Amino acid sequence: MFINRSPIGIDISDASIEISQVRKIGHKYLITSLNRAPLTNGLVVDGQIQDPAKISEVIKQLMNQSIPHAPRGSSIVMSFPAKKTFIDIFRLLKTTPDKKIRNHLRLKARKKLPIQIDDYNLAYQSIKQNKKYFWYLAALAPKKLINQYQEIARQNNFDLMSIDAEPLCLARALLTSRIISHQDIAILDIGATSTEIHIFDKHGLFWSSSQKIGGNIFDQSISQKLNIPTYQATILREQNGFMANKKEGQIMNILQADCQLLITRIKSTLKYFQKNYQIQIQEIILAGGVSLTPGLDTYFKDNLNIKINIANPLNKFIFKKWPTKWHPTLFSNSLGLCAWRPQLNSKNFNGFNFLKFNPQRFLWRGPIKKILLTLAIITIIVILGYLLFKTSTSFIINNTSSLWKIWFD
Template identity: 30%
Template sequence: MAKDIIGIDISDSSIEAIVLDKKKGNFVVEAFSRYRLSPDIVEDGKILDFEKLKEAIKGLLVNAKPGPIQSKKVFLSIPESKVFTKVIYLPKNIKGKNLDEAIQHKAEEQIPESFDKLIPATKILPDIGDKKQVLYAAAELEIVNDFLRIFNDLGMEVVGIVPESLSSFAGLDAKLEKKMSLMLDIGSRTTIATIFDKNGIRHSINIDIGGDKVTRSIAQKLEIPYTQAEEKMKTIGLTPDGDGETMLIIQGQLQPLVDEIKRFLAYYQETNNEKIEQVILIGGLAQMKGAASYFGDNLALTAIVGEPFIAHENLPDFVDSTTFINVLGLAKLSDKKLDLNFLTDNLLKKLSSKKPHKKNTKSEDAVDSKPKKPHKKIDLGPLTSKLKEIFGNKLFIIFTVVLILFILLLIFKDKILPPSENAAPINANQSVTENNTNNSQPQEIVPIKEVPEQVSYDFVVGISPNGGEENFILAEYYNLVISKQFSDPDMSFADLRVFAGTKINEEVLSQVNIKYQKEGYLILPVVSNSTTLSLTPTIEEYEPGDTMTIKDNYTLLAVPKDKVLAILKPKLLEFGIEDFDQSKFFDSIFYTFQGYDANSQVYNVKFTILISNL
């Protein structure tokens, strides 16, 4: 199991991350995280603010449970709205290069987009009669490139990119794969309708109707706040219990969605002579009361809410299967040999052949190639022409070389010619070493290194003795218990819990050695582990607007100050810095967490000293 690969799902409103491992043949969650995004970062799969998204991803990984995610390999999905998916039928006898050309030609007939803006991926399906079936998927090149660029800037490697519908279906219980299925992913803004059979994706469409439109309609017609409307949609939904008016509003908003799905099903079944056997609901609206019955009755099919391939009782707290279904599928796919992957040699060729172009931020290309500046030609005007006429080309070249040498001699004469008897005084940054054996010999000048504003050193920090590795510091665990309260009427229980965890993490990491101290120790801004000791109210008791009280225990690393000083003091002597205020010294040190080695259980930390503060 490639447990060093992170499944990461980036949507418009949040990012989810999961790392899986296999134990006794079953998948288990090793680490997970969720991070909310503000509306100005990602919109409909397109990255609007690269720097904010990079910071969000850093926060996502640092705030993971039970501890920071250290892996540098990621597996991603592309939003279905940015992917074209078709099954192409070709003569059975076409093979090799002719097959590739035939696939491309057929795809160009069916996909309404310029192919220099797309990156394709194909999967050969079993033949049907005298026809060869090929699943053809094409993602928008700019979207793929932007995702690659983000993780490249973060020093991470993307190892796979698939359509979102493929990874979402992979996140479901395997027993659902046995039937011809229509999967409806009903999100906040859109609904993705995808047909699957035992060989994978058959067809997919994107419908611009989602839960947000339903919620706003309830709020407008009942003249209530958005959060209250959202709660009504979840708790009352499509059941007439106690509030038939809410049910009728929801039905009115979902009817256009049902009509569009009916047309999609009729077209597919008539064209392919295949019968859909079940409807699988995922996404936020799938959890609405009565959703499965409503879609089942209106589509005349069995409809169920999708369950993940990991049983609920084996999922960690706060890993809601609805929210994490796609990222669970991504982490699962990272353990498989992929039939469909946008990360191909074809993609790399397209990226390397792209010409650099200007945008609002620095180069948007994942493959960055800076254009070389043209060399400026020096033109001395009439003088050059006159000299050429006088001396001819060869004489002109000789004259120019001699002239340049003469100018260089004038500039560097003090270094080229021997010093005069009246030598200049010794520079302040030089020291004199006497030669005791022969005082008549000239004195040796030993330069001291120029003092920079800051210097950095790499250290290895661990909680068990290391075999004498250079710059190793033995640390101790430091437990910090923090209790905080949070409230936001616009947040669900899960969202408020994630928000609270993020804020507590940020405070802990920013206030170590300031608010949170241990006498004689430096506390490193590295969370080794974190656990929730208590949380009220429970998810069943929570109502939007309630105050959430969280008590968390953070395990940090603390290193003895005297050990740090013993290692760093000789390094400062290299710059002639011998006497300094030790209290200022520790206030002048900053730390950067660089990585973690799970095998040896050591952290790589960069210590940066601001020498100008000493």
């Protein structure tokens, strides 16, 4: 059985950094390295890294203090938050030459999206087809942020294999092709500064958008209503949340106004896709640190009338004894990064890559190691067999000569 070590997954958000590494054993993933650190305010603002040097220092510390041991190798994969990317689906004729697909997609994106296309890198993958057309899932990420991630990799002497889109990372950690073949699912990623909603149908990722409602807004509302510092408001939210039986429901009542605005936008989104694309969301998975606010899952279930689950990547990833100081959902994105592969197959959630990249550089690395290991094992067996054969033959010849001497003497 061959054991493949993954690249190191590094997830940078406004509030924290998570790193992970896994080994693929057969069809399973064994987690070999984990660590997480909160970030001080101002290091990352709205997905934009303000101080790459300090972020690099945090990453170095996380690497050295990971559990159960430090990550191995220098290959890394990173991702952009959904709020920094534009994702859409475009249709092209099947007769479009392969070399012109990228240019055609850029032209379509230029007409549709409210951005300067020249400031963005394009990544895409084919998701479905009929007799006449291919449908492509296209994503655009800002070149400025790509340069920042490359600088962080350079400062740490990392080999940056890929910069992926966060929705596909979450999908690799939380979903399977079998699950989405039976029902349409949404992942609601609630972070410190925003909430992203990602919609998946039987072909994979269908749509992604961001709302500027997150944990910081919740905490600011508590801070203003109770006239307390923001850090105390955060503690109260994390302890009481939407539990009506705690603090006489005081915190829940404060949170409801902001949360109802978010629920209204979610309802509007789900209604739009049901009406225009016949996508009927039957389950919502809550991800992100703010999703762990007590009672939030029940509150969403009661207001949306949809099955709600908290993200749990341990359904696909194995860890012998999970540390109690962290909830597994916090590592959903970094673990999904570890499962990244460059093949263009959206239904299996294989990722984008916003870098200029030769997939063969990655694809052949694992097979070559396997071939070399196999050849080494065969060589050792042949040498040992030869030595054993030579020793046995020499022993037999020597003993046979002795027997002949005894016999004839």
